[in-house]
Amino acid sequence: xxxxxxxxxxxxxxxxxGRLSNRFGRRPMAALAALLVxxxxxxxxxxxxxAALYIARLLQGFASGLTASAVIAWIVESIxxxxxxxxxxxxxxxxxxxxxxxxxxxxxxxIWVESLKMPLQWLILSLGTAAVLTLPAIFLSAETAHCRxxxxxxxxxxxxxxxxxxxPIFLPFMAAVTGGWALGAFAQAFSAPLAETLLGHDxxxxxxxxxxxxxxxxxWGGFLLRGSALRALQYSLVLMxxxxxxxxxxxxxxxxxxxxxxxxxxxxFSGIGAAAAxxxxxxxxxxxxxxxxxxxxxxxGYAASAIFGFMASVLANYVTLxxxxxxxxxxxxxxxxxxxxxxxxxxxxxxxxxxxxxxxxGTAD
Numbered sequence: 617x618x619x620x621x622x623x624x625x626x627x628x629x630x631x632x633x634g635r636l637s638n639r640f641g642r643r644p645m646a647a648l649a650a651l652l653v654x655x656x657x658x659x660x661x662x663x664x665x666x667a668a669l670y671i672a673r674l675l676q677g678f679a680s681g682l683t684a685s686a687v688i689a690w691i692v693e694s695i696x697x698x699x700x701x702x703x704x705x706x707x708x709x710x711x712x713x714x715x716x717x718x719x720x721x722x723x724x725x726x727i728w729v730e731s732l733k734m735p736l737q738w739l740i741l742s743l744g745t746a747a748v749l750t751l752p753a754i755f756l757s758a759e760t761a762h763c764r765x766x767x768x769x770x771x772x773x774x775x776x777x778x779x780x781x782x783x784p785i786f787l788p789f790m791a792a793v794t795g796g797w798a799l800g801a802f803a804q805a806f807s808a809p810l811a812e813t814l815l816g817h818d819x820x821x822x823x824x825x826x827x828x829x830x831x832x833x834x835x836w837g838g839f840l841l842r843g844s845a846l847r848a849l850q851y852s853l854v855l856m857x858x859x860x861x862x863x864x865x866x867x868x869x870x871x872x873x874x875x876x877x878x879x880x881x882x883x884x885f886s887g888i889g890a891a892a893a894x895x896x897x898x899x900x901x902x903x904x905x906x907x908x909x910x911x912x913x914x915x916x917g918y919a920a921s922a923i924f925g926f927m928a929s930v931l932a933n934y935v936t937l938x939x940x941x942x943x944x945x946x947x948x949x950x951x952x953x954x955x956x957x958x959x960x961x962x963x964x965x966x967x968x969x970x971x972x973x974x975x976x977x978g979t980a981d
């Protein structure tokens with residue numbers, strides 16, 4: 617349920633506040649996200665009830681939503697010209713950037729608590745210090761947004777605007793992206809029971825390894841994207857399903873190492889697929905559309921992941937873990953087929969790669 621609270625906060629932030637950075641700039645939104653993180657850490661340091669934990673996770677999701685739209689747009693716009701020529705770099709950041717934080721956080725927490733046996737309060741204090749130190753860095757960085765006046769009634773309306781030229785490919789595009797994100801949500805929610813079942817005892821470091829084993833390769837996979845985005849998308853989705861099949865087999869055989877390696881392959885190919893889909897879908901998005909488009913992508917992706925996580929949590933009460941893994945496989949297979957069989961996505965990708973798809977700056981749909 618804490619995972620669902622997190623994704624709910626993300627979705628609300630992205631839907632209702634995704635365009636704020638177009639009005640006020642990227643830097644103020646980044647600073648607001650850092651301050652919200654500080655508030656979350658203060659809540660966690662004084663945690664005394666389950667309700668307080670849900671509130672903290674909701675606020676954490678809200679801060680992550682601001683980060684996903686404003687900060688990632690800011691990072692993409694700040695990429696040096698030598699790297700900006702390759703849209704693969706931007707696609708990798710958009711597709712896998714948030715996963716880097718997930719991986720580092722899970723691994724750091726597992727080592728801190730399980731290996732170093734350090735008090736959790738010290739970890740919270742360290743993270744709070746890091747959040748404070750980001751504030752001067754934020755205000756010393758260059759603003760990249762060209763702020764424009766937006767009426768208040770429009771500013772707080774759900775940012776669901778989707779350019780007309782993107783609409784035919786949005787479903788298969790999001791199916792490719794959401795598959796990997798849904799697996800990440802599953803890994804986050806079920807890493808502990810998966811590790812416990814495989815090892816026969818509770819081990820928080822092993823649980824962190826199961827989660828990081830998927831998320832870290834997912835984040836890294838996008839940076840391996842080379843050549844044709846469409847071909848990379850097609851191959852990576854098939855290889856992801858193959859790796860997931862091997863992971864289920866290793867789980868049934870109670871092979872922890874085999875499961876972690878197969879699971880890592882699943883994360884790697886999911887990351888490549890998500891980055892390839894992002895490269896295709898974001899190819900014709902203008903700078904003044906970027907924050908809203910990212911907000912929509914992350915809102916839909918996080919909402920789908922939250923729904924998927926909730927359904928998996930409910931289903932876990934009635935089936936065994938390996939049966940749940942099989943159900944997850946069927947869900948991912950369905951999303952993969954939507955992407956692989958889409959004629960519109962193939963045609964759009966071909967236009968992107970041939971250079972036939974161009975958009976005049978400032979032209980509105």
